[in-house]
Amino acid sequence: MKIDIHNHFYPTKFLKQLERDGSTVGLSVETDEWGRQILVQYGNRVVTITPPMNDIDMRLEDMHQAGFDMQILTLSAPSVDIFPEEIGESLAQVVNDEISEICQKHPDRFMAFATLPFIDPDRTVKELKRCIDELKFKGACIGTNINGMGLDDQRLYPFYESMSEYDLPIHIHPRAPVDKETYKDYRLLPMIGFEMDICVAVARLVMGGVMDKFPNLKFIVSHLGGAIPYLAERIQNCYEAYPDCQENISGPARDYLKRFYYDTVSFFEPALMCAYAFVGAGRMVLGSDYPHVIGDIKEAITSIEQLDLPQADKEMIYSGNILRLIN
Numbered sequence: 001m002k003i004d005i006h007n008h009f010y011p012t013k014f015l016k017q018l019e020r021d022g023s024t025v026g027l028s029v030e031t032d033e034w035g036r037q038i039l040v041q042y043g044n045r046v047v048t049i050t051p052p053m054n055d056i057d058m059r060l061e062d063m064h065q066a067g068f069d070m071q072i073l074t075l076s077a078p079s080v081d082i083f084p085e086e087i088g089e090s091l092a093q094v095v096n097d098e099i100s101e102i103c104q105k106h107p108d109r110f111m112a113f114a115t116l117p118f119i120d121p122d123r124t125v126k127e128l129k130r131c132i133d134e135l136k137f138k139g140a141c142i143g144t145n146i147n148g149m150g151l152d153d154q155r156l157y158p159f160y161e162s163m164s165e166y167d168l169p170i171h172i173h174p175r176a177p178v179d180k181e182t183y184k185d186y187r188l189l190p191m192i193g194f195e196m197d198i199c200v201a202v203a204r205l206v207m208g209g210v211m212d213k214f215p216n217l218k219f220i221v222s223h224l225g226g227a228i229p230y231l232a233e234r235i236q237n238c239y240e241a242y243p244d245c246q247e248n249i250s251g252p253a254r255d256y257l258k259r260f261y262y263d264t265v266s267f268f269e270p271a272l273m274c275a276y277a278f279v280g281a282g283r284m285v286l287g288s289d290y291p292h293v294i295g296d297i298k299e300a301i302t303s304i305e306q307l308d309l310p311q312a313d314k315e316m317i318y319s320g321n322i323l324r325l326i327n
Contacts, residue, residue, distance in 0.1 A: 001069045001319040002067055002070075002301060002319060003068070003070045003322050003323070004063075004068050004287060004288050004290065004297070004300065005220065005285050005287050006171070006222060006287025006289055007074070007289065007297075008076035008291070008292060009053060009059075009075065009099060010075065011094065014094050015054065017090070017094055024083060024084060024087060025041065025083055026042040027078065028040050032045070036050070041078065041082075046078050047077055047292075051291075060106070062297055065298070068297065068301070069319075071110055072110075072111045072139075072171075073103070073112045074113045074141045074171065075141070077143075077175060080115060080116075081119055081146050083117075085119050089117040089120070091115075091117075092127050093130075096112070096114055096115055099112045100131075100135040100137075103136075111138045113137060113140055113171050114127065114131035115141060116142070118143075119146065121155050121159065122158075124156075125159060128162055138168060139169040139171060139325075139326060140159075140163065140168070140171070141173055142159075144172060144174050144198055145175050150201070150204045151205050151208075152205060152207070152208025152210050160213075160217060164216045167218070169218040169220050169261070169322075170218065170219050170220070171220045171263075173222050174194035174226075175197060176189060176194075177200070180193075196227075198221060199227055202225065202228050205219065206249060206253055206257065207245055207249065207253070208248055209248030209249055211249070218261065219259075219261065220262070221260050223263070224264060224266040224272065225260065225275065228260075229262070229271075229275040229278040229279070230271075230274055232257050235253050235254070235257065239254075258279050260279075260283065261283050261284070261325070263284075264285065264287050264303070264304060265287040265300070267296055267300065267303040269303065269306070272304070272307060276307075276309065281313035282316055283321070284316070284321065285322045286318050304317055
């Protein structure tokens with residue numbers, strides 16, 4: 001069985017509400033020179049809405065062609081954190097309700113991770129409980145930063161506490177770094193900027209003590225951890241060299257990094273094997289980043305099939321690990 005834990009869906013009702021409320025944060029739904037629907041914020045393209053992003057029939061056909069049995073649906077950038085609290089909560093509810101309807105209609109093909117309004121801790125926990133208790137979602141998605149707020153910020157503690165009690169995974173998905181100016185040219189933001197923010201998010205969760213305060217949290221990191229497996233020894237060296245890297249944690253940084261799960265959105269054999277060497281097959285889960293223009297639903301599977309790994313390890317990556325996490 002093959003389960004895609006990293007893919008994205010933009011509900012139609014969500015896009016409609018953006019046409020009404022997007023102006024509060026300079027966001028608009030427009031059409032580019034190729035006739036594609038795009039989200040634009042203050043004149044800058046945020047995301048291209050490819051047809052399968054809100055066409056379930058097309059998505060099901062693509063899943064069939066690629067060989068995926070199931071997908072865990074999530075929203076993508078810009079999510080709802082950029083909006084004022086009430087609008088963000090309303091948008092999250094719209095997203096979760098429509099995705100829930102899809103999951104109910106196709107229970108053997110789709111599951112979901114919750115979209116949450118993280119700016120307000122009370123609203124976050126309220127919507128999380130609704131998604132898990134009533135809509136039967138299997139986890140939650142969080143950005144690498146919340147409007148610039150790091151993932152070690154104490155305002156997120158009520159969410160972490162709730163997720164620990166539910167014993168369900170949190171998928172960390174990249175958001176634009178605070179320093180967007182550095183990445184303004186050559187599409188450096190999706191190329192490199194997202195990966196850098198993933199690294200910052202993981203390092204903050206470790207060095208900020210979140211993993212010690214909430215030892216039962218189960219984080220899945222997007223894009224093979226950005227560069228985390230490659231930088232693991234450097235992070236460990238900094239832990240050993242600098243007192244402020246030891247203030248909030250009780251053991252070696254390397255050990256914390258091995259507690260994360262890493263999705264396989266990379267498709268690059270040397271990178272995949274680096275992650276495998278670092279955490280093993282038991283901490284890797286299958287992802288495609290479909291249907292973003294730089295995702296690949298077919299290569300998500302073929303890149304794992306082609307690895308020189310025992311079939312039992314591949315089966316853990318395909319579905320064994322995620323089924324264990326959500327059950």
